[in-house]
Amino acid sequence: MNVSVTQHRLTGVAAIRPKPAGGRLATVRRLAIAIAVRAAGFALLVAIWAAASTQFLAVQLPRPELVLQALSDNLITAPSLSLQGLQGGYLSNVGYTVANTLVAGLVGGSVGFFVGAASARVQVVRNASSPVLLLFGTVPDLVLAPFLLIWIGPGRAAQFVIVAFFCFVILAISTQNAALRLPTRYEESAATLGAGPAHRFRTIVLPATIPAIIGAARIALGTAWGLQCAGELLGSERGVGRVVVLSQQLSFTAGTIAVILLLGAVAVAVDTALVLALRTLCRWSAGEGA
């Protein structure tokens, strides 16, 4: 029998408590049901799309199979779009967008984490950073775009700044809130055990705020994909935004949907990786299974 050693709450005496029967089997069954429900939801969406597409022209809403065909034809190279000056196919352009988003998100998010953690512990840093975080926590990040176009042009650097700055703000605010919520008794206890400030930061503040950090990273990335594409729409030689602009010029709606779906698949995969990271790194948390 699958058992776990526990201790009686009142007596402190060790006891053997049976786990619910068929624990592992039940977990596999729950997982299978969850996957099946998601697949059914996706299939329903495709069915509605297929039904709706019969009422529209292909340029307005192409049928699903046309989108699949566009994806297959343009995955590695995009002959029709290359005539418009596009380098590579959908895959390399999605790769460009993904790489830019992840690098900018990582850089901006990392800086945001350190600023947020420092601002939670050092009043001067909090006073200095609060106006920026408050302003850009409420004002849409895209208002920066016109200024960036003037200052550094419409290239990769502008896209990087837009995404990185957005992720910086989200991570800084989330980390600051999480660090402020962390009871001071943990750091006081660590200090009385001989831990210096750097050790306390590494062993107390960092692990305690990881659930909030990963949650914020998911939120930030969810919007960052769109910001990166918006940056590319404003003027870029490569990327999903560029493919969308060129496809629109050719009235190639199936291609537009295909490249967006490809980016969406990558975004879902990255988000799933973050969820798995959360489950692995935060097994200690009451909300995650041990």
Add this chain to the structure above:
Amino acid sequence: MSAVNVTGLTVRFTTETGVTTALDHVELDIPSREFVVLIGPSGCGKSTLLNALAGLLSPTEGTITSAGEPVDGPDPRRGVVFQQDTTFPWMRVADNVGYGLRARGVPAAERNVVVEEYLEAVGLSDQRHAWPKELSGGMRKRVAIATAFAADPTLLLMDEPFGSLDFVTRTRLHDLLLALWQRTGKTIVFVTHDVDEALALADRIVVLSQGAVVDDIDVPFARPRTDELRRDSAAIDLRRHLLDRLGLADQRTDLPAA
């Protein structure tokens, strides 16, 4: 040499309603290896005194020395078991117990020996890989005690550590604490508002009221102190005296039947 010497200790807090004096010219000398219990009603300054001894709170006036050195901040030679749960939820039990040693750079092999020793001492060897969320409140308190002892402080400060526990668990932890104290010979300063807990544990009871020491009593009873102590006339007199000091003279002071 005194484990702790407090001279003219005054602590004032500025609040929205004005200045509050939490401690008022407290004088206290605690010899090494003594088990001292600070007792007093809520708000009398017990926890403030303990935080000052730990170096977590700066005195407004006066001085505190520990083993002859001035107390000017937290130090691993002065361990603390807090009233609240301070086991780190993101560390497994063994990592919690070894935290102080790791923070001081003790090699893993040496650290593991000490961790195992104290896990066994507090009866949590089987839970070494458990997360704190999987433990009961009493077990987490045992982790906190093991963590404090494993860090090997010379002075252990305990702020109402068992206040939130049920009677049976608290009694078991008293026995555990006394066993560890007698084995390691550390000086312990223990804060409580429970007269019976004070009588069960203390070599000496210091009564605080309104931020000042109002009584300082040696507890003469032999150890181990069993339930027989409840029938001892000297113990009953001392209990009445303490209740009187706590402003409960009018309350019923008969001891419950053992």
